[in-house]
Amino acid sequence: MPAHVTPQGAPLPTPGPRLLLLATLTALLAACSPSPPAAAPVQPAAASPAKAEARNNAVAAQVTIGGEDAAETVQQWQPPRVEIADDAVAQARRDAAQAFEQGRLYADAGSAIPLWLALLQRDGKDRQAQAGLKRARQRLLEETSALLERPLKQRQAVAQASEMALVLLAIAPDDAQVRQLQSRVELAQRAIAYNRAGEDDLRADRIGEDGDGAIGNFREALALDPDNGRARQGLAAAESALIRRAENAARTTDFASAGTWLAEAAKVRDSSITIADAFERIERIRADTLARLRDEGLRDLATPQGLKPAREKLEDALRIALPGDPVVGQLRERIELVTHYGSFRPRQVFSDALRDGGRGPQMIVVPHGGFQMGAGEAEPGASDAEKPAHYVRFERGFAMTITEVTVADFRRYVETSKARPRATRRGHSIVYDERSGNFVRHSGVDWRSDYNGAPALATAPVMHVSVRDAEHYAIWLSEQTGRSYRLPSEAEFEYALRAGSSGRYPWGDAGTPPPQSGNFTGGDDVSPSGRRWFNAFVGYGDGWWGPAPVGSFAPNAWGLHDVSGNLSEWVADCWHASYRRAPADGAAWFNPGCRQRVIRGGNWANAPEQTRAAWRQSQDSDTTSARIGFRLVRGI
Known part of the structure; x- marks a missing residue:
C-alpha cells in the first residue's frame, strides 16, 4: 500500500544577498537550526481539513534576528510535511530510494530527503533511512560544490547552491563539510552582489577611478574569490571604459585629460599590452591632429592674410604636442620664416625678372x-x-x-631709361692719377669709366655715380x-x-x-x-x-x-x-x-x-x- 503524503510543498524563494550582515547571519542561522534533524511530526492519514493544514505548513520556516533598531529575517529549509501510515513504511522506503535514483532529493514531499526524515521521525534507528540520508547529504555536497565552480550563469548556479546549502544545514548542521560549503556559498553570494553592483555602476558610468563605483565593487568580489571570472571581466570592462574616455578626450584634442584617463586605466589591472595598444591609438590621434594642424597652417601661410590663423594653429599644436615634436617644429619654423622672411628663407639667392626680359642683380x-x-x-x-x-x-x-x-647692371638702366647720370651731365669725375699718385678731377669720366678714367669692364663695380x-x-x-x-x-x-x-x-x-x-x-x-x-x-x-x-x-x-x-x-x-x-x-x-x-x-x-x-x-x-x-x- 503506497505511503500517504501531503500535497507537494512550495519551493523556497531564492535568498537575496545581504552585504553587511551575512557573516553574522551565518552564525545565527546555525544557532537557530535544531540540533537533530527537524522532521515534521508524523500523523495518521488525515482527511481533507488535515491536508489543508499541511498545505499551509509546507513553507520555509523563518528565523528573526533582532537588532537595536531593526530586524532581519533569514530563511531556513523546512522539509515538506510527510505522513506515513503504519502499513506504508516499506513503501515509503521504496519511494525514497526511487526518488534518490531519479535525483529528486528535497523539492517536495515525495522527494528522498523528506521521506527519509519522516521515516527517522517514526524510528530514529531506521538504518535504511540513516544510510539514505547520508548518501543524499554526500550528493548534495558534490552537486553544491559543482554549482559553485560553474563558470557560466553564476547567478543562477549560486542561487541553486544556496538552496541546497540550506537543506544541508538543516539535515547536518554540525558537519564540517557542510559548514565549509555554507561559507563558500555565502562568499559566492557576496561576490555576486558586488559584481551586480559593479555592473550597475558601469551602466551608470560610475567607473570608480576615484575609489568608488564599479572598480571598487569588482575588486571586492575578487578579494572574496580571486578566480572570479565575472569580476575579472568587470575590471576589464572598467578598464575599457576608461580607455574610451581617454580616446574620446584625445579626439577633442584634450590630450591632458586623455593622459589622465589612460593613467587611471593602467591602474585597474595588469594589462600592459592593452594599455600599450591604447597609448599607440591615442598617439596616432595626436599625430594625425598635429599633421592636420600643420597642413592647415601651411595652407594659411600661402594666403596674403594667413599669418595670424597659422599662428593660431601653432598655438593649438603646441598645446597638445609632446616636447620636441618634429611636426610642430616644421610649422613653427615655417611661421618663423614667413614672419621674418615672407616667402623666402635666410641666405636664399634669387634675382627678379625685368619687364624687358632680363634679370635684375643677384x-x-x-x-x-x-x-x-x-x-x-x-x-x-x-x-x-x-x-x-x-x-x-x-x-x-x-x-x-x-x-x-656692376657697370653692366647700370648700363641696362641707362639705356632703357635714357638716363643721364650726374658725371655724364657734368662731364667730369674724380679719378686716381698714376703720375702724381693723387685723386684728381678728370674730364670725360662717368659711370662707364674705371678708377683711372679708362673704360671699365662690364663686371667692374660701377663708380663715378x-x-x-x-x-x-x-x-x-x-x-x-x-x-x-x-x-x-x-x-x-x-x-x-x-x-x-x-x-x-x-x-x-x-x-x-x-x-x-x-x-x-x-x-x-x-x-x-x-x-x-x-x-x-x-x-x-x-x-x-x-x-x-x-x-x-x-x-x-x-x-x-x-x-x-x-x-x-x-x-x-x-x-x-x-x-x-x-x-x-x-x-x-x-x-x-x-x-x-x-x-x-x-x-x-x-x-x-x-x-x-x-x-x-x-x-x-x-x-x-x-x-x-x-x-x-x-x-x-
Missing part, C-alpha cells in the same frame, strides 16, 4: 636679428661720429645685392620688377658688413686682414708704375691697385661679396654728427632735402682705420668718385 636674403652698431668708447681710431654704440634690431630680414652694382644716380637706379629697378628696391640704411649696411661679428674690423680684431679676404690697401700692393701705399695693412696684398671685378674675393659669413672693401658705398641716410637719437629699428635716418649723405665700408684706397666696421664718412650728395659705388636692398 640678391641674397640677410638673416633677421640684432647687433651693436657703432664704435666702442675705447676703440682705437674711432671718431665721435661713430658713437655712441647702440643696439639695433631687425625684426624682418631683407635682401641685399650680393655684390656692388652720385647718391641720386643710385636712387634713380633703384626706382627704375623697382618699376622693372614690381618690387621695392632702395639704398640700404646705414644700419643695414653695417649689420650686413659685420655678418654676426663684433670686432674692430669686419674680420675681427686682428690688425691685418686674412689672406685674400678683400680688396684693401695692402703694404704688398703695387701700382702699374711701382707705387706703394704709405699707410696700409703691413704684409697684406690682394693683387689689385684699383677696384677689382665684383666677386673676386671670398664672401663674408652671410654670403656678401666686397661689402667691406673694393668700393665704399652710398647708403640712404643723411649725415648726422653722432648716433644720438638714431633709430633703433634699423631704418634710414633721413631728413628731406639734406645734402650731406653717408658712405660706408672700406675701399681699395682707404687707410686701415677707414676699413674698420664702424667707419663712416660724410659726402656731398653730388659727389662722384673712383672710390664710391653702391648696392641695393629689397624688401621681402
Whole structure:
C-alpha cells in the first residue's frame, strides 16, 4: 500500500544577498537550526481539513534576528510535511530510494530527503533511512560544490547552491563539510552582489577611478574569490571604459585629460599590452591632429592674410604636442620664416625678372636679428661720429645685392631709361692719377669709366655715380620688377658688413686682414708704375691697385661679396654728427632735402682705420668718385 503524503510543498524563494550582515547571519542561522534533524511530526492519514493544514505548513520556516533598531529575517529549509501510515513504511522506503535514483532529493514531499526524515521521525534507528540520508547529504555536497565552480550563469548556479546549502544545514548542521560549503556559498553570494553592483555602476558610468563605483565593487568580489571570472571581466570592462574616455578626450584634442584617463586605466589591472595598444591609438590621434594642424597652417601661410590663423594653429599644436615634436617644429619654423622672411628663407639667392626680359642683380636674403652698431668708447681710431654704440634690431630680414652694382647692371638702366647720370651731365669725375699718385678731377669720366678714367669692364663695380644716380637706379629697378628696391640704411649696411661679428674690423680684431679676404690697401700692393701705399695693412696684398671685378674675393659669413672693401658705398641716410637719437629699428635716418649723405665700408684706397666696421664718412650728395659705388636692398 503506497505511503500517504501531503500535497507537494512550495519551493523556497531564492535568498537575496545581504552585504553587511551575512557573516553574522551565518552564525545565527546555525544557532537557530535544531540540533537533530527537524522532521515534521508524523500523523495518521488525515482527511481533507488535515491536508489543508499541511498545505499551509509546507513553507520555509523563518528565523528573526533582532537588532537595536531593526530586524532581519533569514530563511531556513523546512522539509515538506510527510505522513506515513503504519502499513506504508516499506513503501515509503521504496519511494525514497526511487526518488534518490531519479535525483529528486528535497523539492517536495515525495522527494528522498523528506521521506527519509519522516521515516527517522517514526524510528530514529531506521538504518535504511540513516544510510539514505547520508548518501543524499554526500550528493548534495558534490552537486553544491559543482554549482559553485560553474563558470557560466553564476547567478543562477549560486542561487541553486544556496538552496541546497540550506537543506544541508538543516539535515547536518554540525558537519564540517557542510559548514565549509555554507561559507563558500555565502562568499559566492557576496561576490555576486558586488559584481551586480559593479555592473550597475558601469551602466551608470560610475567607473570608480576615484575609489568608488564599479572598480571598487569588482575588486571586492575578487578579494572574496580571486578566480572570479565575472569580476575579472568587470575590471576589464572598467578598464575599457576608461580607455574610451581617454580616446574620446584625445579626439577633442584634450590630450591632458586623455593622459589622465589612460593613467587611471593602467591602474585597474595588469594589462600592459592593452594599455600599450591604447597609448599607440591615442598617439596616432595626436599625430594625425598635429599633421592636420600643420597642413592647415601651411595652407594659411600661402594666403596674403594667413599669418595670424597659422599662428593660431601653432598655438593649438603646441598645446597638445609632446616636447620636441618634429611636426610642430616644421610649422613653427615655417611661421618663423614667413614672419621674418615672407616667402623666402635666410641666405636664399634669387634675382627678379625685368619687364624687358632680363634679370635684375643677384640678391641674397640677410638673416633677421640684432647687433651693436657703432664704435666702442675705447676703440682705437674711432671718431665721435661713430658713437655712441647702440643696439639695433631687425625684426624682418631683407635682401641685399650680393655684390656692388656692376657697370653692366647700370648700363641696362641707362639705356632703357635714357638716363643721364650726374658725371655724364657734368662731364667730369674724380679719378686716381698714376703720375702724381693723387685723386684728381678728370674730364670725360662717368659711370662707364674705371678708377683711372679708362673704360671699365662690364663686371667692374660701377663708380663715378652720385647718391641720386643710385636712387634713380633703384626706382627704375623697382618699376622693372614690381618690387621695392632702395639704398640700404646705414644700419643695414653695417649689420650686413659685420655678418654676426663684433670686432674692430669686419674680420675681427686682428690688425691685418686674412689672406685674400678683400680688396684693401695692402703694404704688398703695387701700382702699374711701382707705387706703394704709405699707410696700409703691413704684409697684406690682394693683387689689385684699383677696384677689382665684383666677386673676386671670398664672401663674408652671410654670403656678401666686397661689402667691406673694393668700393665704399652710398647708403640712404643723411649725415648726422653722432648716433644720438638714431633709430633703433634699423631704418634710414633721413631728413628731406639734406645734402650731406653717408658712405660706408672700406675701399681699395682707404687707410686701415677707414676699413674698420664702424667707419663712416660724410659726402656731398653730388659727389662722384673712383672710390664710391653702391648696392641695393629689397624688401621681402
